[in-house]
Amino acid sequence: MHRMDNPARAVILRPMDTDIIIVGGGLNGPALALAAAQAGFAVTIIDSLPVDQRKQPDFDGRSYALALSSKRLLQGIGVWGAVSDHAQPMLEIKVTDGIAGKGASPWMMHFDHAEIEEGPMGFMVEDRHLRRAFLDAMAASPLITQLSEETVVSQSVEPAAVSVTLASGKGITGSILIGSDGRRSGTAERAGIKRTGWGYGQTAVVCAVTHDKPHGGIAHQFFMPAGPLAILPLTENRSSIVWSETDARAAELAAMNDADFLDALRPAFGSFLGQISLTGARFNYPLGLTLANSFIGDRMALIGDAAHGMHPIAGQGLNAGLRDVAALAEVLSDARARGEDIASPLVLQRYQQWRRFDTATLALATDTFNRLFSNDNPVLRSLRDIGMGVVNGLPGLRRSFIREAAGLSGDLPKLMQGS
Template sequence: MKDIIVVGGGYVGLSVAVAVKKSAPHLDIVLMEAAPEHVWEKDQRASAVIDAAVNMLKTLGLWDEIKPEAQPINDMIVTDSKTGEPVKPVFLTFADSRESAKPFAYMIPNVAMVRALRRSAEELGIEIRHNAAVTAFSDEGGNAKITLADGDVFETRLVVACDGVRSRLRDMAGIKTVKFDYGQSGIVTTVEHERPHNGRAEEHFLPAGPFAILPLTGNRSSLVWTERTSDAERLVNSDDMIFEFELERRFGHHLGKLTLAGGRKAFPLGLTLSRSFIASRMALAGDAAHGIHPISGQGLNLGFKDVAALAETIVEADRMGLDIGAFDTLERYQIWRRFDTVRMGATTDILNRLFSNDIGPLRLARDVGLGLVDRMPGLKRYFIEEAAGRTSREMPKLLEGELL
């Protein structure tokens, strides 16, 4: 009999397990990972992690290990142009001029985050089972029961589903979703360039979708390049010369000569929102609960917010002697996270529809709107704080940098 079984060995699943175990070491936690043991080491991607989520990583004792590979994002510019335009007019800039200003986000290699989380999980005594695909879930006799592909059966008080946007556990629990396919794919790759980026991120709104340039350590940048799915597949499968030519048309030459510094992959983009974040003896977190467009770079950060809220809910319930897997207990987590998630999903959906086109009157209206925001310091400061995750009224303790 286990107290908690976390299904999914990515950063969200590992973070839930580590956050709970650090504050409630007596709880027996097992993490089930469907993938082979070392597959995470092949992930060449990087993620934007907002300041509030960095507070959580610091509180969990992970930041000193991650920081050497983390690149602060101190500034951001937003342009709206056509593909191939040599000069991209800047309509909006984000930079906090205060001396006390902190970076509103960091770019962190996924490998660095997972490495630190796995090291912490092992030190805390959290069991991690690899090649452990869940084939069945049931709620029987007051506890949950899961069955693995190898036939092993586990009983637990609570299952935390962190198994991705196509979550099988969510389906097994009968939780419905709202889904929409954008007909777009996000191409992810890394480039080296001659000139320094100085910690500046760039978001270029192009007719096919946003083209984001995100700074990494050294003269390197991570790209999230949105294209129509058919064009994305063609680009990913093209030879290096064609890919680099199309890349330069969008990237420009302001950072000098570009060189591909990693592989390239395309991921389909859509909106997926779970109608419920909880079921009997189950809580969804991360992409299992929500999948949004990367236009705002908030996908992983929504997951980290889930982690902070769910861990606090579980730990406080345990301290009060409550059933950590009871529906009433988990309802607090759902109320805490649902509005913020729906709001962010709706925001990214509207932004993607507004900017992923080349309709003249619409383009004029959005450019005027961006220009007005750029000239209103108070509103711009609000957006910076929002991007850093510092505007919520009731922040989970971990996001505030406080222990549970």
């Protein structure tokens, strides 16, 4: 331990601008800012986009499936109240296998929230409502400083501090740096952290539709040879679509006008919700698996897509990021309560041990599921259909899948336990 009169100690104890510097203002970054501020940390969050752009009120077609555990986190950090009126509970999940235009296989998995005690398995919430709620909550917190329309151009580590320099020339010093800046994280790259991963040759086509018949709060996952089609319930007789197709087919779909796109979607979507029409925009996202080789560095940690990106087949991308948020906030808060340096290697290793194995396991599970289901091999089709029938026929196994979908399994951080 350094003595207080050690000359180096004067440098270590110099004033800092903030406790935590977060790079990236999407969803995970603001969630961590709010969780950390609630624990008493001063936080500076840096975002390249203007606040007005983040707060656009118009529906653009993007939505998220929030597991029950993620809803608990949003409650814990004071955000859920602002989005609850816009949230659609997911009461059932139906998983089927088939070919577009030929109907579904008779084998299926059916998960009903009534089989667990905690409530709905999750909630669908539109991107616009989440972003606005996060921005308003951060603006109301005296411990959070938001720097918009700013980008980090360099970062450096000192014995007891980390500094970043912005494109505007401004410098910020804090105790720890958090990378929440996406799959191409500049924070990770500047720290020398490499990534492991591969592409799937698939692209997710994301949009929303309005339909004649009520969805009943049921989420559908329809596995087709080119990739899965998810139909996820939104409020007001609308559903979110996540349609995984080959890259070439997705490019064709992107080039279509809305009428032609709907004609292409209908055979896969089916007629069970009546007539459908597009609402909002369409988006294309290339699909792949990517894992940072380390979730931590010198006085630095990665969360969300900066740490991991996976196939949307299980709808767990944002939920995995929010679990990072809850785990890291708990690790940092506990470390400070013990009098530890919150960015010491031992503290950061606790976060990595908590999250990296679980995340890698989830990413590889989604990879396996995608490879197993995204084909028309008759042998594999028979095996997976029998497998779905077995899962559906065993109540104990079925309930374990329901709890997994609700985010209730594994070593949950306190914020996701409702604590």
